[in-house]
Amino acid sequence: MICQKCQNEAVVHLTELVDGRRRERHLCVDCAREAGLTLPDAPPDLGLDAVLQGLIQKNVGELVGELAESRCPDCRLRYMDFRTGGRLGCPHDYRVFREGLLPMLQRFHGATRHVGKQARLRPGASLRLRLRSQLRQAVAREDYEEAARLRDQLRLKDQHA
Amino acid sequence: MTLDDLTRTSGEWLRGTGPESDIVMCSRIRLARNLADFPFTNRASRNEKAGIESQVRSAVDAAGVEAAYFDVNAMSDLDRQFLVERQIISRELAAGEGPRGVAVTPKENISIMVNEEDHLRIQYMLSGFRLPEVWDEINALDDQLEDDIAFAYSSSLGYLTACPTNVGTGIRVGVMLHLPGLVANKQIDKVFRALQKINLAVRGLYGEGSQAFGDFYQISNQQTLGKSEEEIIKILTDVVPQVLQYERSARQELVTGRRQHLHDQVSRAYGVLKTAQTISSEETMLLLSSVRMGVNLGLIDDLSIATVNELFIQTQPAFLQKLRGSELDSDQRNVARASLLRSRLANGRAVEDE
Numbered sequence: 001m002i003c004q005k006c007q008n009e010a011v012v013h014l015t016e017l018v019d020g021r022r023r024e025r026h027l028c029v030d031c032a033r034e035a036g037l038t039l040p041d042a043p044p045d046l047g048l049d050a051v052l053q054g055l056i057q058k059n060v061g062e063l064v065g066e067l068a069e070s071r072c073p074d075c076r077l078r079y080m081d082f083r084t085g086g087r088l089g090c091p092h093d094y095r096v097f098r099e100g101l102l103p104m105l106q107r108f109h110g111a112t113r114h115v116g117k118q119a120r121l122r123p124g125a126s127l128r129l130r131l132r133s134q135l136r137q138a139v140a141r142e143d144y145e146e147a148a149r150l151r152d153q154l155r156l157k158d159q160h161a
Numbered sequence: 162m163t164l165d166d167l168t169r170t171s172g173e174w175l176r177g178t179g180p181e182s183d184i185v186m187c188s189r190i191r192l193a194r195n196l197a198d199f200p201f202t203n204r205a206s207r208n209e210k211a212g213i214e215s216q217v218r219s220a221v222d223a224a225g226v227e228a229a230y231f232d233v234n235a236m237s238d239l240d241r242q243f244l245v246e247r248q249i250i251s252r253e254l255a256a257g258e259g260p261r262g263v264a265v266t267p268k269e270n271i272s273i274m275v276n277e278e279d280h281l282r283i284q285y286m287l288s289g290f291r292l293p294e295v296w297d298e299i300n301a302l303d304d305q306l307e308d309d310i311a312f313a314y315s316s317s318l319g320y321l322t323a324c325p326t327n328v329g330t331g332i333r334v335g336v337m338l339h340l341p342g343l344v345a346n347k348q349i350d351k352v353f354r355a356l357q358k359i360n361l362a363v364r365g366l367y368g369e370g371s372q373a374f375g376d377f378y379q380i381s382n383q384q385t386l387g388k389s390e391e392e393i394i395k396i397l398t399d400v401v402p403q404v405l406q407y408e409r410s411a412r413q414e415l416v417t418g419r420r421q422h423l424h425d426q427v428s429r430a431y432g433v434l435k436t437a438q439t440i441s442s443e444e445t446m447l448l449l450s451s452v453r454m455g456v457n458l459g460l461i462d463d464l465s466i467a468t469v470n471e472l473f474i475q476t477q478p479a480f481l482q483k484l485r486g487s488e489l490d491s492d493q494r495n496v497a498r499a500s501l502l503r504s505r506l507a508n509g510r511a512v513e514d515e
């Protein structure tokens with residue numbers, strides 16, 4: 001069989017499912033390498049464990065990258081900023097960066113669940129935090145109409161707090 | 162109550178009363194709390210910090226705490242340092258920026274820092290070893306403040322704090338110990354290593370710069386998540402008596418084994434403090450530590466522990482300058498310090514060895 005991209009002998013034969021449709025690919029060594037498909041020189045002797053490990057590493061690696069860039073919608077802190085500065089930006093960060101924080105809490109405290117005194121429930125408080133961050137962002141983009149509206153809303157919430 | 166009033170009084174925690182007060186200077190608990198509807202201090206705008214400050218101030222008023230509020234943002238560097246020396250505010254609050262301050266009761270048992278690393282750092286101190294009592298007091302105060310403040314809290318992670326090392330209970334339970342015996346017999350590092358193994362932190366107290374504050378050390382918990390306040394307090398109330406035991410036997414060894422040497426050292430320290438014309442902060446701490454141990458071992462009988470405790474604070478640089486009402490350079494402070502010591506210790510004398 002001949003490579004689909006050039007006229008060399010195809011050595012890689014793949015069947016992929018793309019959007020529910022079968023697609024066959026036949027590539028030569030060079031084109032396969034260019035397409036990012038690695039070819040072991042020796043016949044593949046990778047056990048299933050090694051393959052899984054590779055997959056996990058690849059996914060966790062991407063996750064960490066994604067987490068590092070992730071940003072709290074309210075205080076605008078990036079996880080990366082927290083890792084360099086050591087301080088979180090607002091109470092919502094514990095939810096936003098949960099994946100990164102839990103292993104850290106386990107290491108430092110030897111636990112990930114609170115035991116002890118409980119605060120009273122204040123359902124309105126978290127909403128006020130959000131309104132306040134929207135207000136800050138409205139002021140930053142000089143949308144004073146929106147800022148005034150948010151200020152009124154906050155005033156109303158504060159009275160009912 | 163003004164800042165100047167504070168120069169004429171001293172904190173209750175210096176009185177030298179309460180259980181085990183020969184070694185335990187004071188018991189202290191602090192709670193880290195944040196308002197649920199504001200970003201943490203480091204991420205808050207000036208306006209937001211002002212909003213946090215006014216909410217906390219009105220909650221403190223509503224709680225009926227008889228406290229003076231000091232605006233740390235507006236005060237001079239000297240006044241900030243003065244409050245740091247008195248253990249009323251942290252160095253971090255002193256060095257911070259924007260609206261921030263502290264509410265303090267006249268006896269200085271309660272201090273509530275506003276816009277430190279967390280919006281509120283509530284601290285309660287009592288002289289001697291009595292952590293359960295301190296917990297009852299600060300727990301009630303926390304409840305009262307919560308009447309007017311929605312605290313940042315999650316049912317799974319507890320009280321949410323700017324640094325994840327404080328999340329959960331947000332509690333720091335500590336005792337300030339005077340350990341000259343363990344310093345003298347060089348066992349102190351061993352004791353510290355043992356404490357660190359069970360996740361307790363040991364910190365020297367520091368006066369001017371980084372110089373050790375007369376053999377005083379603070380032992381406190383580090384972990385705040387996964388254990389209740391009572392469990393954390395119990396760890397301290399179980400472990401601290403063992404440290405006291407070590408310190409007592411170290412002192413006993415000094416008394417029985419090297420009584421003459423010890424008596425000589427204590428008497429000389431006392432003599433220098435009473436007669437010096439100029440003395441550094443470092444030497445003062447060193448000598449006061451000897452004198453404090455001497456009083457506790459009955460080698461000096463005309464001096465109260467409270468006076469010695471107070472002198473640790475009153476010989477600090479900012480206090481001396483507040484007392485004089487003017488800025489003093491290092492040489493001038495050494496003269497002012499010696500003069501204060503002479504007048505405070507004028508009538509004392511060492512016990513005659515029979």
Ligand SMILES: [Zn+2]
Nearest residue numbers: 003006028031
């Ligand atoms: Zn090809």
Ligand SMILES: [Zn+2]
Nearest residue numbers: 072075090093
């Ligand atoms: Zn945030």
